Amino acid sequence: MVKRTSLQTAGCPVARALDVIGDWWSLLIIRDAFDGVRRFGEFQEGLGIAKGMLATRLRDLTERGILETAPASDGSAYREYVLTEKGRGLFLVVVALRQWGEAHLYKPTEQRSTLVEAKSGAAVARLELRAKDGRVLSWAETKVQQPAAVSCGPKLRRPKAQRVRAPARSRVAR
Amino acid sequence: MVKRTSLQTAGCPVARALDVIGDWWSLLIIRDAFDGVRRFGEFQEGLGIAKGMLATRLRDLTERGILETAPASDGSAYREYVLTEKGRGLFLVVVALRQWGEAHLYKPTEQRSTLVEAKSGAAVARLELRAKDGRVLSWAETKVQQPAAVSCGPKLRRPKAQRVRAPARSRVAR
DNA sequence: TGTTCTAGTTCTATTTTAGGACCACTCAAG
């Protein structure tokens, strides 16, 4: 009831995605995983996250198929956490966040980490949205197409038409 | 102390970005704003969010320069919330989330909203990471380059070297 | 064998969230 709202069954892919990775720590864990972090202790130390939180997050991400556990690559008996194919699919989300952060959240002089091509060390290009034929599209040139009666939030979104001169609802019904 | 950890001053753009939009509702509000939602009541109805939460989120997003208020476009005395330039910069983050959600969170038969080019109604292409010369890059071909001593989490990440044979710390100090 | 690491689990205090009640202001009709 007062439980955190779930978006798992929303009709909007953005909402569903946020249901999986929309909390405070998940994307940071995933970012670190992209950077090669694998062990519980590495995540914990790198993020400064409480161990309990981290254990919960790693379990959830594993259950949801973002991470999987594997025997430690150094031969010890410990486990490590690595991204699944599904998890690696989040790369562009992390990149988009990174590029936005770089552009809008730093003073020009401030130091920051940057994403570069491994081979050359050259910074990567900014992401661009394109049409299938390769034309670059701006936000204004796109729209979201809703299939019939699909909810984008946890509650069903009522059709716009309803808003015009709604008949007075009974106050008693509350 | 037990307050939610802040990442505002982290050295990693991803962490800073998540500090701004990394909570449960912010990106959904922003997504709706991209879809043309402007009024308090529209957000509230569409998202099914508690009014108190929404008021807080809208205030925070406004303070952080993602949204701004404007007089209502219908001539009434009410305000409306519109994305700033900085806010519109989040478009690709939303698109990346959407594409990931579409690819990994839906059964093939399930209905979902899709992003299309407004003019033609044709679905947009998948985002791709490219080098500046236009070559498409995969995750494995990139790396994150850290400037000297930059923290990526809330706590300072200690340099790797430290981990090798750390001197035993006093247990008493706890 | 005993000490230290690693990777957790458990506990508690505090904060955040969800949701409802309440309230002030706006708008439109009579």
Place this chain on the structure above:
DNA sequence: CTTGAGTGGTCCTAAAATAGAACTAGAACA
């Protein structure tokens, strides 16, 4: 100009999530 409904909030409470510390079992090490 009054009234009733709509809009955009604030405030309150209960439940859940978070942070952080304490504790623990098994692995590694000396």
